[in-house]
Amino acid sequence: MTAAGPRRRAAGTPLLDAHLAADRGGFHLDVALRVGAGEVVALLGPNGAGKTTALRALAGLHPLTAGHLTLDGVDLDRPDGRVWVPPERRPVGVVFQDYLLFPHLSARDNVAFGPRRRGADRRAARALADAWLDRVGLAGHARRRPRQLSGGQAQRVALARALAVEPTLLLLDEPLAALDARTRVDTRAELHRHLGAHPGATVLVTHDPLDALVLADRLVIVEGGRVVQEGDAAAVTARPRTDYVARLVGLNLHRGHADGHRVQVGPLALTAVDRVVGEAFVAFPPAAVALHPARPDGSPRNTWPATVVGVQRHGDHLRVELGGPLPVSADVTPAAAAALRLRPGQQVWVAVKAAETRAYPVGS
Known part of the structure; x- marks a missing residue:
């Protein structure tokens, strides 16, 4: 299996600098994560490895018990300093696995929701939403509600909604998992194009090695709440260090x-x-x-x-x-x-x- 190859390399201070230490029931997460501007990092691991807990911590949905989360030089979560910024105040966009579009709103109003929450008036927010829908190829679907969209169209609306707030950090939680095989191929290529244009940091959580290899510049393998291996696709596939990684790369x-x-x-x-x-x-x-x-x-x-x-x-x-x-x-x-x-x-x-x-x- 080969990768598309990294599009860019982060230099200097990372945009995201995090040590994610969190407890969830009897599970303990302890993951260090650094992502540069314009870089896409994929978190890979078996079920129960801690990928979703890490994503929830980055989004502010699960506070850290120790460590820190710093984005563009600003602390968003630092327990020892009693710093915690709630999710709605973080410059973070999230595309959830099931997209979670508002069923009662049109595609336009789904995308406009974030800008409206951040102070834009209705007209400006809708104009921005139309621009983003045009960018993801859905200009003719602005008035449709989620139930009137295909899986691939709903995924693109969710991506446009996340990017419309110009996030410093974009989080993608299994963004292609809900799609059928044929739609997945086309949507993966489309997503690759949009991620290439995103100036912020991106963290992709996935269990699919092909999604990771095509979309990400760097892979971080998590097992049992710990990082067991990381590097670009060539380094990880050439020298696997656990049975899971070996199976992943065949x-x-x-x-x-x-x-x-x-x-x-x-x-x-x-x-x-x-x-x-x-x-x-x-x-x-x-x-x-x-x-x-x-x-x-x-x-x-x-x-x-x-x-x-x-x-x-x-x-x-x-x-x-x-x-x-x-x-x-x-x-x-x-x-x-x-x-x-x-x-x-x-x-x-x-x-x-x-x-x-x-x-x-x-x-x-």
Whole structure:
């Protein structure tokens, strides 16, 4: 999976400088987040990781218990200084997952709502709303109410409503999750264009890696309320550091002890293309895993016996889940699967290409 590539790089002091420490029931969030002007950062993580809690804290819907939230040099939440700015007074725009458009208002009045709340008169607010609806391609839909809009149109109205207040920080909570697959492709491209023109900081919360890779300049991976990895798409996808990230980018990942090109992972010693000494991760794609009915001739490196746990379709290939001394996933063609007569419980031999096996230090 590849990214569209960063459009810009933040320089100097970040527009958003936050240490989000918050408690919600028995869950504790502790996430540091810095976002520059014009930068889009995606928060990714499994369900229950803390993404929504972080977004609510940024919006002012969930006060911090410690840490700080500073936007454009102004403290919005700093518990030790008894500073807390309510949501309606923050220069923050939010697009919620379900959009939350006012059902009784037209598209124009939904977009005009924010400017009106901030002091604009009715005429000026409506003129601004019309300009934004035109910008998102909905000039002819100004009088329609939310129930008369498609999912993609409602998403664009919600985006226009958030941007109409000229937010210093734009928050997007799973903005494409409610759309069908076809609408999602077109809307993602449209959203990418609008985010590229937004001068403020943007934080995108999503569970979809494609949304993150296409829309964001930088990824922040959150698990259990903590940041486990961050960087641009190339850095994160090349060197995953948790099972979740490895699954996200489609790699097998294991941890072991390296001595040169050999990495000891449990009972197996794997040969990798990289030279590493000490605690190391070893990663390889499912496509690098070959399956054989018997031990391959010549005893090639990186081979071991395994048991088929499950087989399912994965694009044009079949994804085979394997148990044994080193659980891995393999991608094989339907023809290869038929020739091997793959079925759960079957014994096979695994061979992994050393040239596609990468190793890297745990601490790097």
